[in-house]
Amino acid sequence: MKKFIITFIYITSSILANCQIEKEHKIIPMSQFQEENDSVVWQIANRFCSLFNSADSNSMKRFLPDDFLLQWMHENFIGKKNLINTMKDSAARNAMAYIIKYDMGTMIRYSDDQSAASINTIFDFIDSAQKRSVESQRGYGLCIFYLRQENGGWVIETIHIDVHCSLCNF
Helix, strand or coil: CHHHHHHHHHHHHHHHHHHHHHHHCCCCCHHHHHHHHHHHHHHHHHHHHHHHHCCCHHHHHHHCCCCCEEEECCCEEEEHHHHHHHHHCHHHHHHHCEEECCCCCCEEEECCCCCEEEEEEEEEECCHHHHHHHHHCCEEEEEEEEEEEECCEEEEEEEEEEEEECCCCC
């Protein structure tokens, strides 16, 4: 009888251990994953824009990871430290201030392992002269956010901000 009880406990514990391992490695279906995460990554992108536009450099410093990069109009990459310094220059910040648009053209994509995401959307400059200048050239602003999942949350890794011309389709 004692052997039977020990064998029963052994088999039961191994089955429970296997169930636990399978549960930990279960992959969430992409549709369910998107429903749970789309609004979160979009809120993070909006949070970045409002912090930048409001010149809240202290909050931005806490919000962004140290290895964050911003690519501005193809020419240069601005690291986190330089971005914070740029935010303190009101003329530069006002010229660069923008809002992102969530419309039918906006796409949120996830990597196969669901540990990274990107948001592809368009943006408008807040400064009316900047906005008119882009529109007069039949251009538009394209903004791509790259995010990664870290400790169960999403962080912005890189942002690409470009002005495109609809005539040359660049």
